[in-house]
Amino acid sequence: MRNDLRSLRAERGLSQQALGDALGVSRQTVNSLEVGKYDPSLPLAIRIARFFGRPVEDIFHLDD
Amino acid sequence: MTSTRPISLFNRIFVPLLLIGAGAAFWRDAPQVGIAVLLAVAFVGVTIWRAQRGMGSAYERVNALQPYDERDRELTMTGFGYLGMALFIVQTLLFLYAAVTHGDITGEAVRLLAVCLISIVATTVAVRRG
Numbered sequence: 222m223r224n225d226l227r228s229l230r231a232e233r234g235l236s237q238q239a240l241g242d243a244l245g246v247s248r249q250t251v252n253s254l255e256v257g258k259y260d261p262s263l264p265l266a267i268r269i270a271r272f273f274g275r276p277v278e279d280i281f282h283l284d285d
Numbered sequence: 286m287t288s289t290r291p292i293s294l295f296n297r298i299f300v301p302l303l304l305i306g307a308g309a310a311f312w313r314d315a316p317q318v319g320i321a322v323l324l325a326v327a328f329v330g331v332t333i334w335r336a337q338r339g340m341g342s343a344y345e346r347v348n349a350l351q352p353y354d355e356r357d358r359e360l361t362m363t364g365f366g367y368l369g370m371a372l373f374i375v376q377t378l379l380f381l382y383a384a385v386t387h388g389d390i391t392g393e394a395v396r397l398l399a400v401c402l403i404s405i406v407a408t409t410v411a412v413r414r415g
Contacts, residue, residue, distance in 0.1 A: 241339070242287050246354035249343045253356060262355050 223282045227255040229273050244268055290337045295350045300326060300333075369404065376400050 230240050230251075237251040244251070246265065253259035254269075261269065261281075270277040303326050310319035329349065335341045336351035343357055352358040380393040 245288060247339045247343065247346075247357065250354050250356040259356050265355060 222260050222284060223257060224254065225280050225282075226251070226269065229275075229280065230255075240272075243272060287339050290339075290351075290353055292333060292337065293351050296329075296333055299350070300329060303329070369407070373400055373404065 230237070235243075237255075238248045241248045241251045244265070245268075250259065254261060266277050266281060270280055273280060303322055307319045307322035307326065310316070310322060332341070332345060332349040333351045336346040336349045336353060339346075339353040343360060346353055346357050347360045347364060350361060352361045376393070376397050380390070380397045382388065383390045383393040
């Protein structure tokens with residue numbers, strides 16, 4: 222699954238650590254999400270969407 | 286600010302057992318073993334303290350069996366899965382070795398049976414929770 226996490230984080234000028242702290246996950250998890258190595262659980266995906274004020278499907282995209 | 290996670294169930298059981306082991310080593314007049322175990326507990330304790338706060342690498346936190354978030358938990362459970370498979374295969378090999386070399390076949394069979402029973406309980410719990 223692809224996602225726009227890196228660009229959304231960059232838009233807000235946040236570090237991976239700062240975003241991780243806001244979401245309650247580690248910096249390494251934010252990095253794994255950004256590079257597409259790890260797909261978040263549904264609760265984490267919703268937390269991310271709420272944090273950026275966007276629907277989940279605006280941030281995460283299925284590989285067709 | 287990074288939040289602090291509670292100590293994992295595994296470490297709540299494992300660390301006290303290590304401390305009891307260290308005490309038993311001193312009691313059995315093997316202070317060198319007791320000191321080695323206490324040093325190990327101190328090392329594990331520091332690693333757990335750091336992992337609870339999301340510090341260090343994911344490798345460190347997973348090794349300490351002290352996951353910080355859902356990815357750490359998933360990695361920990363995958364690691365445990367590999368550990369279980371390795372234990373199963375090693376114990377089966379030990380049983381076969383004992384059978385071929387006329388070793389302690391009863392003891393190895395009992396240990397293999399114990400691994401099978403633990404595996405059945407573990408998979409039952411996993412399936413019911415899933």
